Amino acid sequence: MTPKYANVSEREQEPPSLAISTVIFALRPDPETGRLSLWLPLVRRIRQPYRELWALPGGPLRPSESLQDAAARNLQDTTGLSPRYLEQLYAFGGPDRSPTPRVVSIVYWALVQPDEAALARQDENVDWFRADAVGTLAFDHNRIIDYALWRLRNKMEYGSIAYAFLGATFTLAQVREVYEAVLGRELDPANFRRQLQATQDIERTDSFLQGGRHRPPRLYRYTGPELQSDAFPPA
Amino acid sequence: MTPKYANVSEREQEPPSLAISTVIFALRPDPETGRLSLWLPLVRRIRQPYRELWALPGGPLRPSESLQDAAARNLQDTTGLSPRYLEQLYAFGGPDRSPTPRVVSIVYWALVQPDEAALARQDENVDWFRADAVGTLAFDHNRIIDYALWRLRNKMEYGSIAYAFLGATFTLAQVREVYEAVLGRELDPANFRRQLQATQDIERTDSFLQGGRHRPPRLYRYTGPELQSDAFPPA
């Protein structure tokens, strides 16, 4: 048993404060290659510490809102989007992750659909970056993003989160593109399509996506369990 | 956008306080059937709210310790054991999980080896319970335990955490017993043994476990990646 306070200076420290941050992922085509890739919004810090550096969107927890609600609000404020998927990532709280007053951050990660062009919400202090090229960020935020990426890829391996990136209907090739963008490797179209169809999570519609350069692919609809639903993990 | 404060009473609330709690799992033989089952220690609350009810061990975060360290200390204090495995579980922070002042709890889960008989550390206010029969606990602690169990079983499916329950050497049948106790179903000994041997995580020793009633089984040693290592997930 250690004594209640190791020394006087500790006794006089304030209790650590709490903040909520969010890693928001969206897929958008790379302006150069045209292939889908992962992007996320960052905000520029306007005060010390780390003033002028980019950081994850975040803020304090309000008295009456749940952790999840705080994260969702966060996301709404910085992107204007509603999350299709929102889940707690991790609580970061090392005594040295922030200079001076200690901050414990509970971090959420979210997936949003980009097509709503709301990606356009950029200004001097909010911008989107490729997930694999964010530069040096404030605090331990690079580490946080790495972890979020790891978790995203993990979930992808055996999950239905892919649909959180897509609209109400989609082609099987689009689902494959999502997987390829997130996992960073190519997948066999033939086998992939069969694996998808083997899960009961999607259902074919009678529509086809017109306007492509070749044979129009059939559209499908997600019918599996509620994505993200709410508050709690058992995903 | 919601207004900054919904009403005056909210403005006057204190910021939520932070606590660390720990779900500590150990395997011990059931006093009746003799088969291994999951147990965890709980502490009796000595103050309101929920006075006299059993609850997860926990306490405040000290100024200079990391979240992980706080959880480890917690565990040391209540069981006298060091965790072989300790990982963050989830942060619980609904505005209504505790009457009156709001508390955000960052919960860890741990696996310990029971053989050190330190299970004996029981007194009026600390006792061990079967994980599937804890009764009604304080706060949302039943829910937390359910989630910890879910996560444990999940990790078990494709992981090497099983070894965290065992000593330096063990028989393959012991590993199987761990799996059976946690997953709650029987496994084919023949196939299970082969699957274990197929992973590179264990290595055979030249010793055999003597004293059984039948043919002495060979002892093995874990040689895979550090269990639990520290601070961070990428398990």
Place this chain on the structure above:
DNA sequence: CCAAAAGTGTTAAACTTACACCCATGA
């Protein structure tokens, strides 16, 4: 008609699963 993506078929290899069987020991 041609290029290219959509979509189907086929087969070898890998991995599960179930269960028969032999082995070695304490009693």
Place this chain on the structure above:
DNA sequence: TCATGGGTGTAAGTTTAACACTTTTGG
């Protein structure tokens, strides 16, 4: 020597993975 858990063998069923092949559209 027998009962029992330790340990090996094996064959059917299922899943994965690679890739050839047919279909349908826009140009």
